[in-house]
Every structure is written in structure tokens, then in C-alpha cells.
Amino acid sequence: MPTLALAVLGRGLVDPAEPVLRADDEALLRGRAAFETTRVYAGKPFRLDEHLARLAASAARIELPEPDLGAFRDLVAAALAGIEDASLRLVWTPGPSEEGDPVGFAIFSEVPDDHEPLRARGMSVVSLPIGVPYELRAKAPWILGGVKSTSYAVNMAATAEAKRRGADDAIFLAADEVVLEGPTTNIWWRCGQTLFTPSLDTGILAGIIRGFVIEAAPALGYEVAEGVYTRSELAAAEEAFTSSSVRELMPAVLLDGAPIGDGRPGPAAAALEQALRRAALEA
Ligand SMILES: Cc1ncc(COP(=O)(O)O)c(C=O)c1O
Numbered sequence: 001m002p003t004l005a006l007a008v009l010g011r012g013l014v015d016p017a018e019p020v021l022r023a024d025d026e027a028l029l030r031g032r033a034a035f036e037t038t039r040v041y042a043g044k045p046f047r048l049d050e051h052l053a054r055l056a057a058s059a060a061r062i063e064l065p066e067p068d069l070g071a072f073r074d075l076v077a078a079a080l081a082g083i084e085d086a087s088l089r090l091v092w093t094p095g096p097s098e099e100g101d102p103v104g105f106a107i108f109s110e111v112p113d114d115h116e117p118l119r120a121r122g123m124s125v126v127s128l129p130i131g132v133p134y135e136l137r138a139k140a141p142w143i144l145g146g147v148k149s150t151s152y153a154v155n156m157a158a159t160a161e162a163k164r165r166g167a168d169d170a171i172f173l174a175a176d177e178v179v180l181e182g183p184t185t186n187i188w189w190r191c192g193q194t195l196f197t198p199s200l201d202t203g204i205l206a207g208i209i210r211g212f213v214i215e216a217a218p219a220l221g222y223e224v225a226e227g228v229y230t231r232s233e234l235a236a237a238e239e240a241f242t243s244s245s246v247r248e249l250m251p252a253v254l255l256d257g258a259p260i261g262d263g264r265p266g267p268a269a270a271a272l273e274q275a276l277r278r279a280a281l282e283a
Pocket of ligand 1: 037181182183184185186204205206207208209210243244245246
């Protein structure tokens, strides 16, 4: 999506066409950098401090220098002038491997305009196995489960595979069809008044909107169950949806070509979407 603004630590606002990284930056050569994406609502980034904390946690997991979160916060505040609604990406790279300094920057982009039609129709998703036992994802730190690093080529390849199969998005399955998450989302489904989602023990990303859903659900009449669930449990749900910062709550109405529930967007996703918008504007 078109870039609205670019701000770089130590430089401030720069022309989005300006180079920011060297060709020998580790982010580029090895995909070794941390990033975050959040959304700006009415000039305010949603839960920026939680995103900054996760950026620091991802940086630690891939052994990057510690980011100066205060400097990132100031950079975002300075760059926000005049921006109302946007998606905001923060990136922290170690810089060149041999010498040189880390680089941090914030990019503000327009929010894609295809979200609302998709929310009204509901997504078609396909399940894609990755063959790894879920226990390993959480216990083997080198697999980097739950880390937001710029090594997202596998995630993008999964999205591309979903599109090739005529679907909108993918859901990763660990060995034995254990449900994990989407390439850029967490997954949820509802049976009665219970919302189910994979637990963090499966090595998924601790999504900020996942956290929001856990907080907001009880007031909307839903209880949340986190656990280790299989594809067949998702397939048998009454409704399903994904959660993520940019796409928010997005109904998923078809799984591998079969309808989930009645094959239409459901009430929990709609109620949570409204609650998220309210919380974002009240923050
Ligand atoms: C793999 C993965 N899971 C889940 C999410 C959702 O996280 P959040 O709610 O913080 O946007 C993302 C977001 O980019 C992601 O990349």
C-alpha cells in the first residue's frame, strides 16, 4: 500500500524514497531483523507499548542489540503529525554484520481498502501442514515460533499457496493436524458461547489482537478456551475468524472448501470487531 511517511531513528522524518539500509544489512542478507505492525486509529497507534515490548522480545530471541523503546516511541509520535488512519510498521535491524550500527525505522502506510468487502463476505481459508510437532515449536528456540522476525518468506509463500488454491488465506497445521495460526493472523472459532483459540504452548505468536479478544470476550457474553486443538475441531465450529492488527477480526467462512457453520460471517466476530473499534477510538 502507498507509504504515507517514513521516520528513521537518529534521522527523524525522511522522504520515503530515501535509502535507509545498506546492501550488507543482516535484515536483507539473512532476514535477521525484528518487526511489528500495528494500526493507527484517529491519530493514535493501538497498544503501541505492547508492540514495542514484543519488538524487544523478538530482538532478544534473534540476538539483536536491544532496541531503545523510548526512542521508537518518540519517533512514532513525531512522525504521526497529520496521520489519522494508517498501518504502522516498526523495523529493527542489526545493520551490517561486520561493522556499523543497528537501524530502526517506522513506516506508515495506507490501510488496504479490500478489508471491508472481505469482512462482509467472509474469507475462504485452506489448512497447510508444516509437519512439525507443536511441542517442538514452543521448545526449540531456533525454530523461532512466536517471534516476529523479517524471515517471513515462508508465511508469504503460504499466503500465495492459499491464493493459488482460490482461497483468501492459510491456516498452518502442526503435525497431527494441530491448529496453529495464519501467516499473519491468529485463528479463533466459536461453539455456543465459547471462543476457542490455540494456546501459546503451540509456539504461535502472542497476537496483540488475540490478547484484546481474551480481555473483551467476557463482557460480550463469551468465554475463551485456549488449548491444543485439531483441524476437525475448527471444521466443526459454528463460526470462525482470524485476529490481527491490520485486518482486525476477519470472519473465515470456508475451510478447505467446506462451510464453517452456516458458511456466513458470525456474531462473535462482528461483536468483537465493534468492540475493537470502540476500544481503539477510546484509547
Ligand atoms: C504469525 C502471526 N500470527 C499472528 C499475528 C497477529 O498478531 P497481532 O494481533 O499482534 O497483529 C501476526 C501478525 O502479524 C503474525 O504475523
